[in-house]
Amino acid sequence: MPTVVDRGLEGVVVGSTQLSNVEGVVGRLTYRGYDIDDLAPNATFEEVVHLLLYGHLPNRHELEVLKRELGARRSLPEPLINAMQNVPKTAWPMDVLRTIVSGLALFSPVNAHGEHLSDVHSAIELVAKLPTIVAAWDRIRRGLNPVDPRADLSQAGNFLYMRSGKVPHVIEEDALDTYFVLLADHSYNASTFAARVTASTRADVYASITAALAALQGDLHGGAASAAYHTLTEVKSAERGEQYVRDTLNRGDRIMGMGHREYKVRDPRARHLEAMAKKLSAHVGNSKWYDIARSLEDASRKVLQEKKPDNTIYANVDFYTAPVLADLDIPGDEFTCLFACGRIAGWTSHVLEQLADNRLIRPQATYDGPPAGPYVPIDKRAANGARS
Numbered sequence: 001m002p003t004v005v006d007r008g009l010e011g012v013v014v015g016s017t018q019l020s021n022v023e024g025v026v027g028r029l030t031y032r033g034y035d036i037d038d039l040a041p042n043a044t045f046e047e048v049v050h051l052l053l054y055g056h057l058p059n060r061h062e063l064e065v066l067k068r069e070l071g072a073r074r075s076l077p078e079p080l081i082n083a084m085q086n087v088p089k090t091a092w093p094m095d096v097l098r099t100i101v102s103g104l105a106l107f108s109p110v111n112a113h114g115e116h117l118s119d120v121h122s123a124i125e126l127v128a129k130l131p132t133i134v135a136a137w138d139r140i141r142r143g144l145n146p147v148d149p150r151a152d153l154s155q156a157g158n159f160l161y162m163r164s165g166k167v168p169h170v171i172e173e174d175a176l177d178t179y180f181v182l183l184a185d186h187s188y189n190a191s192t193f194a195a196r197v198t199a200s201t202r203a204d205v206y207a208s209i210t211a212a213l214a215a216l217q218g219d220l221h222g223g224a225a226s227a228a229y230h231t232l233t234e235v236k237s238a239e240r241g242e243q244y245v246r247d248t249l250n251r252g253d254r255i256m257g258m259g260h261r262e263y264k265v266r267d268p269r270a271r272h273l274e275a276m277a278k279k280l281s282a283h284v285g286n287s288k289w290y291d292i293a294r295s296l297e298d299a300s301r302k303v304l305q306e307k308k309p310d311n312t313i314y315a316n317v318d319f320y321t322a323p324v325l326a327d328l329d330i331p332g333d334e335f336t337c338l339f340a341c342g343r344i345a346g347w348t349s350h351v352l353e354q355l356a357d358n359r360l361i362r363p364q365a366t367y368d369g370p371p372a373g374p375y376v377p378i379d380k381r382a383a384n385g386a387r388s
């Protein structure tokens with residue numbers, strides 16, 4: 001039978017999940033059966049964390065317990081803060097986040113067999129601590145001291161508080177909370193798959209999340225939001241959108257924040273983020289980011305359709321992430337870290353789901369190197385090391 005190689009695993013089913021369902025043709029995303037169209041305006045990020053980790057939306061008591069746990073676990077071990085103080089101030093925020101998350105494993109309580117205590121405990125610990133790492137590095141690289149987390153604020157509100165030292169306006173807190181809800185899970189995307197592959201070897205939760213963070217970094221995945229922001233800064237004004245799109249496509253480049261492997265219509269998360277970007281823009285007052293993004297999306301659709309009328313390249317989640325996070329005053333090179341602060345809910349839940357019914361993930365590859373041949377002793381090798 002001929003071997004079929006699926007280079008990007010497109011359409012290949014490698015597992016199952018109860019956590020989220022991406023229906024790319026109709027543009028629907030559900031978490032454990034709840035549509036994000038219902039969750040985004042109604043549920044907080046903490047409720048979604050509970051839904052993903054424990055399987056159901058919390059009642060009031062369960063939500064209070066989870067919020068207390070998250071609040072109690074936000075602080076970082078002192079040596080990790082010190083380590084950040086010694087990192088070059090030019091270090092990229094994602095490199096710092098990945099390194100410090102890996103470092104958290106060193107401070108996690110271990111049992112007599114050298115294993116970390118309870119995977120759920122580690123999962124909540126990571127959900128709680130990721131924003132603290134991002135905010136601490138944000139301040140340290142600006143030459144400021146980190147602000148201690150507050151247990152009484154939400155994940156979103158506390159992050160903004162730790163960055164600025166001020167409790168944020170409710171519109172700003174809501175915007176970031178909605179962003180975290182929308183980013184919380186997305187089935188077997190590249191970083192989640194990396195987490196599940198790592199967990200399948202029976203590596204611990206910290207190692208699995210470190211792998212996920214590494215996979216998130218590139219601009220075909222979580223790095224796209226930073227790239228989309230960079231685009232907005234290059235476009236500069238709403239009027240220049242169409243010319244920018246034409247120049248970019250004529251160079252053979254892509255419009256960042258447009259297109260998706262799964263969605264063949266507009267990403268449903270983009271609609272909520274667009275509305276949030278518009279609201280924030282009005283709140284901020286003199287912001288141009290929403291207008292530029294809006295005109296760039298229209299121009300992209302127009303020009304892409306001229307080139308290929310049946311194309312399915314629409315705005316994805318990262319496109320309107322850019323104006324939302326920019327209007328929250330978050331620097332463009334931190335956007336991927338913010339993505340991680342939302343996706344940590346899904347990553348940790350996927351790791352727990354993988355471990356609950358584990359099988360080592362180990363695919364095959366075809367071999368297309370040289371045929372097997374004899375070993376050549378060093379003195380008999382050609383100048384370039386070839387066999388002859």
Ligand code: COA
Pocket residue numbers: 219220221222224253254255256257258259260261262313316317318
């Ligand atoms: N801008 C312009 N053209 C694009 C495009 C974009 N953002 N995304 C895809 N295309 C074009 C490709 O050039 C290709 O054209 P061709 O058939 O003429 O060669 C065609 O669409 C299919 O592209 P392909 O890379 O095979 O699709 P994919 O399913 O692998 O793409 C992405 C998915 C996300 C990798 C791709 O859309 C992309 O690179 N987007 C920009 C980065 C981004 O926003 N990533 C975040 C995703 S959430």
